[in-house]
Amino acid sequence: MGTILKDYSYTPAKIERGYSGKSLYINVSDLRIEEKEVTDFMKEKFTGGKGFDLWYLWNAVTPQTRWNSPENEIVMSVGPLGGITQYSGTGKTLVAAISPLTGIPIDSNAGGYFGPLLKFSGWDAFELQGKSDKDILIFIDGNNGRIQIEEADEYPEDSHLLAEELTRKFSENEDDMVNVSVVCTGSAAKHGYMGMLNFSFYDPRRKVCRFKQAARGGLGTILRDKKVKALVVKYKGVTPNLNNAADLSTINKVGVKYHKQMHDLDSKQNKMRQIGTANTVMIMSQYDLLPTRNFQTGGDPEVVKISPDVFINEWLTQGLHDGCWYGCTMSCAKCADHFLLTSGPYAGERVTVDGPEYECVAGLGSNLGIFDPQAILEENFYCDTYGIDLISFATTVAFIMECYEREQIGPDHTGGLELRFGNKYAVLELLHQMSRGEGFGRLVGLGIRNLKKIFVEQFGADADLLEDIGMETKGLEYAEYSHKESxxxxxxxxxxxxxxxxxxxxxxxxxxxxxxxxxxxxxxxxxxxxxxxxxxxxxxxxxxxxxxxxVPADNYKTDSPAKVPEHVQNYVDIFNAVTGQNxxxxxxxxxxxxxxxxxxxxxxxxxxxxxxxxxxxxxxxxxxxxxxxxxxxxxxxxxxxxxxxxxxxxxxxxxxxxxxxxxxxxxxxxxxxxxxxxxxxxxxxxxxxxxxxxxxxxxxxxxxxxxxxx
Amino acid sequence: MIKVNTEPHPWYSGMTVRSLLDEKLFTFRHIIVRVNGEYVPEEEYERFAIQDEDDVIVLHLMAGG
The missing domain is CATH 1.10.599.10 (Aldehyde Ferredoxin Oxidoreductase Protein, subunit A, domain 3)
Structure with missing residues (x-):
């Protein structure tokens, strides 16, 4: 155990109608811990979640604040409905900060257990400010009302190792591991601007820590700039009504109706329970929407090699519950178990790979000209454990590959890497370089907007061409949909x-x-x-x-089926039932x-x-x-x-x-x-x-x- | 000539909802088909005949991740 730098006791607030009424502030420069009131003004104007995040962030920064200024905050909040267990998809944590890629507020969200357990520990929101001078971790014990900040030098950086070790450290036994959730990033986060945050949940059947990501905009980069290695929360005793909802019976009724739809219709509709969001890969290609080779085209005949059926039949474990929060019958957080790594520091080890989600297959697959499911899963694993936003990474590498093929850059610039579309070995090597902070990989992590400048000013590339083909706006890389015709x-x-x-x-x-x-x-x-x-x-x-x-079987009868009116009404009903509002x-x-x-x-x-x-x-x-x-x-x-x-x-x-x-x-x-x-x-x-x-x-x-x- | 999602499309004798979907490469499973405002259930796609000058709507119900 590292040296305890701060030990703080608090009385966990009781949650009423979705709110604890308290938020937690920690400044890691001076190890200051404060409790703030969540005001009626905040609830009225900002509701919760991302609203609370942005309000706190607004008050923390100035127009001069940059991503690595000490006053920049990582703020997270789960929102008033977060943590209910009667409906699907109710465990999302919203995170905000000033982004290293864009210089403006970024918000990103993740499943996993952290947000709900944070709220059940008494906190509607959590502000992390300041910069530590040594690696630390923050542990929130929601059952005993205790917060500890301790030195964390000795812990590994990569998420699959770190989360496992911390989950064990803060659990009393195997059964207790589901009560611990870790937020961390990985070794690459500090070597670029596209570091992401992993949110863990322990999977007792597989006996591994699983992850969902708040990936966009460099949140993991900020975490490591603050020298925070991990945030850990522990809360034992999740029950169906910890939110003390105003009207539990309505929530139950709406939930039962919804779960029946999921049971009856998912196999006829999107197969979310078999493959998750990657169900759309073939569809996107058939409709000319699958980004291929840096968004040049919208599909490829080879896409059949990375189709949903390939992942379902050959790679993804079926039949296990894969929800990332209790009560989610959509259960779309699929994974490949016992996956054998072939490269990098963990070559030869078998691991669980969370995913692939659609963005992964499209981004790390077709958009890089890679139609190899095994390569995509390995890229997926290393992006996750190294703490890299795979969307920014994939779109950036796609841009680089096109620059390489159009001879805007060459092997002299890439350290000899042949960064042509389809070169899976080069992509994996870039990831390992990003982890080590070495070579051309170190540049990749700066993102497209910075690379355009470097390629033009230092490598003599054509500025107009790079402006046209570099898929970023505001400094953030595009998500993985080809959309020229919309x-x-x-x-x-x-x-x-x-x-x-x-x-x-x-x-x-x-x-x-x-x-x-x-x-x-x-x-x-x-x-x-x-x-x-x-x-x-x-x-x-x-x-x-x-x-x-x-969607409901009779959704077609509605005036606006794209809005799914019955489900919108579900949300209205649940919000009112939790908060007592109308x-x-x-x-x-x-x-x-x-x-x-x-x-x-x-x-x-x-x-x-x-x-x-x-x-x-x-x-x-x-x-x-x-x-x-x-x-x-x-x-x-x-x-x-x-x-x-x-x-x-x-x-x-x-x-x-x-x-x-x-x-x-x-x-x-x-x-x-x-x-x-x-x-x-x-x-x-x-x-x-x-x-x-x-x-x-x-x-x-x-x-x-x-x-x-x- | 018929209309498909507001745009003109050539009609031929014997056209069914299924043949039209195949022709248009509308492979997405999660769709709603209406012909002249009338909903056509999926089990009728093979035999539902489309007539010349029909107005066909094929709504793809997907709004992204």
């Missing part, structure tokens, strides 16, 4: 507050296939409703997947919009969040290269005729590419105008005072930020 999704990514992650809106089918939102106003309405609705999951501690990855579905959107607009103003405060920050790379909008144009020539030629009245037969390829680009960039400008109007923003993307007043967020500190921008 204008709405182009906006869904590039106008997302934190950067191009699809948790705000995924509109590709509604837009590109269903043709449900043909006009700019239709798209703008969708880019209002869905981000507002989906933000709500992060306020209350819920997973989004149970909303629409299973909201309806419109009030739910209002709760979200308060936080959504607050986050936009927060970004403005930190120097982004204006129109100039909402532009995508052209690869997001259309074909950059001749090969891309030719891959969909019939479609693009047709569009030249129908949309612009041009005759493609009389144009050469360069002219056709240029005309397509002019048209698509103009379409995107018009979309921005429509979306900004719908969201109540100025033409420069600033929330107006009138909008803030209408939603009860005309707080003086927000008005002070926006007024100079009006």
């Amino acid at each position: 204008l709405a999704q182009q906006g869904g990514f590039a106008m997302a507050t934190k950067g191009p992650q699809h948790d705000e809106a995924w509109l590709i089918f509604m837009d590109m296939v269903n043709k449900q939102i043909p006009t700019f106003e239709d798209k703008a309405n969708a880019l209002y409703y869905f981000p507002m609705f989906r933000t709500w999951f992060g306020l209350v501690g819920l997973c989004k997947l149970p909303w629409n990855d299973i 909201i309806d579905k419109d009030e739910l959107i209002l709760q979200s919009e308060r936080v959504y607009q607050f986050q936009r103003v927060f970004s403005v405060r930190m120097g982004k969040g204006e129109r100039k920050d909402d532009y995508p790379p052209y690869r997001s909008l259309g074909p950059v290269t001749p090969e891309e144009y030719l891959s969909r020539q019939d479609l693009y030629d047709k569009q030249l005729r129908e949309y612009q009245g041009l005759d493609p037969d009389s144009m050469d390829l360069d002219e056709k590419i240029a005309a397509t680009r002019r048209y698509r960039e103009d379409q995107y400008e018009q979309l921005m105008d429509a979306v900004y109007r719908r969201r109540g923003w100025t033409n420069n993307g600033i929330p107006t005072p009138e909008k803030l007043k209408a939603i009860g967020m005309d707080l003086p500190q927000l008005l002070e930020v926006i007024e100079p921008k009006l």
Whole structure:
């Protein structure tokens, strides 16, 4: 055991109607521990979860704060519904901080047990501020009301070892291990800006620590910059009503109805219980949406080698419960057991690999031109244990591979690594270099925005080409969906507050296939409703997947099946039943919009969040290269005729590419105008005072930020 | 000519919902089909005949991860 640096006792607050009413503040510079009141103001304006995170973060930082400033915080909160066990997907922890990749607030969420156990230990939220001068870990004992900070030099860095060791350390016996959850990252987190956080839950059947990730935006990098090796919480005694809900019978009733749908319909719908989110890989390829070779195309004949059936039949253990919090019958956290590693420091060992999720197969597979399930699982394992956000990593490496193949960089720059699409050995070597902080791998961890600058300024690469093909906006790498043919999704990514992650809106089918939102106003309405609705999951501690990855059998009868109205009503009912409030579905959107607009103003405060920050790379909008144009020539030629009245037969390829680009960039400008109007923003993307007043967020500190921008 | 998700699409004699889905490469399992506003259950895709000038809606119910 490391030296105990701080020992603090507290009286765990009793939870009433979803809130403990207390939040925990720890400053690791001076080992200060404080308890704060969660006020009615916070509940009214920010609800909980991500709302609480952003409010605390706002008060902790200044416009001058950078990701590695001591005052930057990692804030986490589970929300008022977090920890109920009667419905699926109720254990999400929301995390926020100023991101090393973007310089603005990032929010990311994870399953696993940490958030609920933190709340049951008496804390609605947890602020971590300051910078330690030595490696430490923080242990919260929720049963005994005790917090200890201890030196942590001797513990391993990589998550699969660290979480296992800490879970054993803080458990009395094998049965007690399910009561411990660890938040940690890995050895690569300190060597770049894309370190992520692993949230553990102990799997008593497999006898291993499993993980879910708060992956986006470099949260693990910040944790290690603070020299915090791990956060550990222990709470024994999870029972169905620790939230002391106002109306438990309603929660039970809604839960039973939902679980029956899951039981009856999942095998006919998305097979979440067999394969999880990776069920969509073949579908994405068939609809030309699977990012392939740095988003150049939307699919590949070889994708059959990494299809869901391959993972189900050959790699993923079936028939075990794989929920990442109690009571989740969706149970989509699949894993490959006894997986034999072939490279790196753990070569020859057999491990459990959590995943692969869709983003993993698409990002580490097709987008890198790798159609080898074994390689994808090994990449998946090392991203996880090294603490690397696999989305940022995959999209960055895809960019690098295209730069390499287009001779913008070469082996002299990569330390001899042949970074061509499909080279799985080179990708694994990059991961190991990132872990060691060596070689070209050290550069990879800086992300695309920084690499573009390095490649241009130091390696002589073509700046215009790199701007077009580097898939980042605001400094964050794109999530793994090819979306050139969906204008709405182009906006869904590039106008997302934190950067191009699809948790705000995924509109590709509604837009590109269903043709449900043909006009700019239709798209703008969708880019209002869905981000507002989906933000709500992060306020209350819920997973989004149970909303629409299973739908009621009679959903087709509703006026708006894409919204899954019955499940929206479930959420309204559960929220009211836990908190004793009486909201309806419109009030739910209002709760979200308060936080959504607050986050936009927060970004403005930190120097982004204006129109100039909402532009995508052209690869997001259309074909950059001749090969891309030719891959969909019939479609693009047709569009030249129908949309612009041009005759493609009389144009050469360069002219056709240029005309397509002019048209698509103009379409995107018009979309921005429509979306900004719908969201109540100025033409420069600033929330107006009138909008803030209408939603009860005309707080003086927000008005002070926006007024100079009006 | 018929409409499929608001866009014109050639019609041929003998067209069924199933043949149209195959032709359009609509392979996603989780869809809702309406012909002239009438819901068509999946078990009827093979025999439900589409007539010239029908208005066909194929809603793909997926809203992303």
